[in-house]
Amino acid sequence: MIPELGHYALILALAVALAQSIVPLWGARRGDPAMMAVGPSTALAQFVLVLVAFVALIGAYLQSDFSVLNVWENSHSAKPLLYKISGAWGNHEGSMILWVLILAFFGGLVAAFGTNLPDTLRATVLSVQAWISAVFLLFILGTSNPFLRIAAAPAEGRDLNPILQDPGLAFHPPLLYAGYVGFSIAFSFAVAALIEGRVDAAWARWVRPWTLAAWCFLTLGISLGSYWAYYELGWGGWWFWDPVENASFLPWLSGTALLHSAIVMEKRNALKVWTILLAILTFSLSLLGTFLVRSGVLTSVHTFASDPTRGVFILAILVLAVGGALSLFAWRAGSLQAGGVFAPISREGTLVLNNLLLSAACGVVFVGTLYPLALEALTGAKISVGAPFFDATFAPIMVPLLIAVPFGPMLAWKRGDLLAVSQRLMAAAGIALAVMIGVYAFSVGGPVLAPVGIGIGAWLILGAASEIVFRTKLFSGPLGVGLRRAAGLPRSAWGTALAHAGVGVTVIGIVAVTAYESEKIVSMSPRDTLSIAGYELTLDGFAPRQGPNYRDSVAHFTIRRGGSEIGDLDPARRVYLATGRQTTETAIRTFGFSQLYLSLGDSGETGSIAVRAYYKPFVTLIWLGTVVMVLGGVVSLSDRRLRVGAPRRLRTASAVPAE
The missing domain is CATH 2.40.128 (Lipocalin)
Known part of the structure; x- marks a missing residue:
């Protein structure tokens, strides 16, 4: 009875998602408040219904109900409790339920906490979010129903894939999906803004917290997956440039660029077209990762399905979502007004450089991942693109980006003084150079450029510290005054410094273990x-x-x-x-x-x-650095100025009656 309840809940969720995708959008176009109010209520109802289905699936696993095909294929009565629960999403069908649950959860968050959004924008965002939910619910019900019954229930199950019976793989998929699906909010905001024809600094302020939260989840998910592969597979490596690893890395690179681009748009009302495009592309890359993992076009320990029918369905979703959004972008982009003007040497300029280099790095990973698949599909020839290609192409792009990172937060908006900033960073540069020379002097063997890489990592950490010292004038007066200034710094400033320092920690770990293990x-x-x-x-x-x-x-x-x-x-x-x-x-x-x-x-x-x-040597710094990055993101999210949405304008006081 419980599996049937879950199945019916999915059917009802599809019906609710279809209503949510049409009624609020129609109401927003007609200016009808009653129709727009359907969006929040249906979004919350959809979340509850998908949650019921997900709980029903977990209940079937906990009861070892082997009359359910999905449970029989992926569970066993002797399996530990943790893996009975995680087995619910350790397969294709269950993982798609989890995907839609997180999608509905984010939609519910917009419904519950987006009350300070303009009514038409919120209605349109919830409608776009419902379009995505509807097609995935249709996909689940049509090709991947996790509640199918077996006529004669077996006495025992076939057990979960052994390499998935691990704590790391119990938590890795939910975190990764929270990152993937979290970018759907930025996508929905971008499409909604294009439909309404209005993109401004307030839009960027609404989008930034959602993007930052998704980035934090995706960073944690990738990091946990990396550590799982490191200790579970027995290969001794933390990253293999596996196509499925790359599939999660692509939206991380694009999402990082989107975060920085949204800052420019919020502060200077610039880069509107580029920010909208990045919002579309980031979620599109998340969908691409879903297609690669579930279509059977890749062979990997990470893949869930090898059914070409499912792959074609997901490819159709990908083409529909990406093609539709990009077509709308092409139609509307020309009508977006240009933003503020800024000099190349400015904080905006460094953020643009950041975007260019991250986009180039994303392009390299994209080509290296998909070129072998495209070549095989067109010619039948099979080639392997591995670490040598990525090391030779990815690293040269990232080095100038890492060198430029400490300059950005210390440059002024609109027009900056590069010489003055260089002087403020002189101490950080001197210490980083000393670290480089020290590593070269004491290291035995290893690549000759390894000390340079460790020096760059130290430069990032010291640069982040220099920014805090400069902003608090810590050594320019009494220590107590400097500490009070530090306590008064916006949390977003601390978060930025922590995130940049975390990148430096990870760089040191990567270089040290690669060169000296x-x-x-x-x-x-x-x-x-x-x-x-x-x-x-x-x-x-x-x-x-x-x-x-x-x-x-x-x-x-x-x-x-x-x-x-x-x-x-x-x-x-x-x-x-x-x-x-x-x-x-x-x-x-x-x-x-x-x-x-x-x-x-x-x-x-x-x-x-x-x-x-x-x-x-120093291998744990790789994952410690990612934790510091996420901590920086969480600290930034706690900044009250980065709360979801912008404050409502104060209502004007009513006129005083004449005496």
Whole structure:
């Protein structure tokens, strides 16, 4: 009965979404308040209905109801509770329910908290948001119904893909989807603004918080997915330029450009056309990522579906949404008025440079990801585009961008003084240069440009600190006065500095682990010792370990340094009982910001086992930096000046009656 309730809730949600997509928009065009008021109520109703369907699906998983096809294919009665819940979205059908739920949730937020938006704009935004919901609900009901029944219910399920039975993959998809779908609000605002023919600084102020929130979620989702691949797949890497990884990276690059472009539009009423286009393209790239993951055109551990019918349906959604929005953009863009004028050397100028370089980087990743697919479709030839291509093309674009980042916040609007800003950044540049020279002097081996990369990371961190010091005049007077100024700084200023510093932290981690990591692959038997980066790892032996739905063969290693025992590592080979599938369970030990990393390979005939060992210097800075970036975004969102929407104009006082 519960699955049928979920199915009917989806059907009702589709009907509500269709009403929401038509009535408020019609009302906005006619100026009818009653019709426009349908938008918020239907948006909230749609969210409740999709939530009912999602809870029904989770309920079927919790009850191990194997009469439901989706549950039978992706669950098992012995599976831990966390993975029973996450199994609901660890497959194609369930993940699409989660997608639509988040889409409806964001629409509900606009309905509930967008009361300070102009009525016509809010009605139009909610209608556009409903168009997206309606086509995805139609897609789910037509090709991906998660509530299909099996006539004769099996006694046991087939279990979830073993590599998805991990805490990282339990939380990675919801965060990633919150980022993907969050950009739909910017898309809806952009289309609504084009329909109304009005784009101004207030529009940018309304869009910025939604874009920033989506960017924070997407950053967390990508970071968590990266760390999951690092420790779960046993390859020892944190990023592989996998096409599906790139599919999530594309909207992140475009969304970062959109954030900075919206700042220029809000502060200077400039870059209107470009900001609208970025809002459309960012969500379009999110839809592209959905198509790549679910169409079967890619083979990856991340993909969910290989049914060409579903892929064609999603491609039709992509063409309809992107083509329609871009056609509307082409029709309306010429009527948008030009904004404020500014000099090349200004804060606006650095933000434009930021946009150009981020867009170029996005274009490189886009071409490198889709060119092999296009070539195979047109000629049948298969080629692989991997790290060498991206390293040779992406890095040269990002280096000048990273060097320019500290200048932007310290330049004045409209016209800036580059010489004065350079003088303020002189101390940061000097310390970054000293770091560069120090790394070069003390490093052994590694690429000769690695110290330059670490120096750039230090430059970003010190540049962010210099901005705060300059704005608070921390060392230009009494310390107490400077601290009070720091406390009085807008939270958005602190958030910007934190986000830029987080980029620097991540850059240092990337460069250090790429240039200076150590790797050894050996065959070991009990009592053998492996030496790596000054550590000695002794294999003490093997032991079995029983889990709720798996069996491990655990290898115990003792870690010594300088003859003293400092810890242990327990990598394992895991077999899942329901399917017989095997996985590698890595063991990681953290020392400061660096890590020892062990994974096991195949066993030999003499009782030996293949061992892959890494020492990864400063690798944790990669993910620590992303956390700092997100913290910066959250701090900016907490700024009252960045609240959703703009304040309503105060009503004029009524005239005093004449005596």
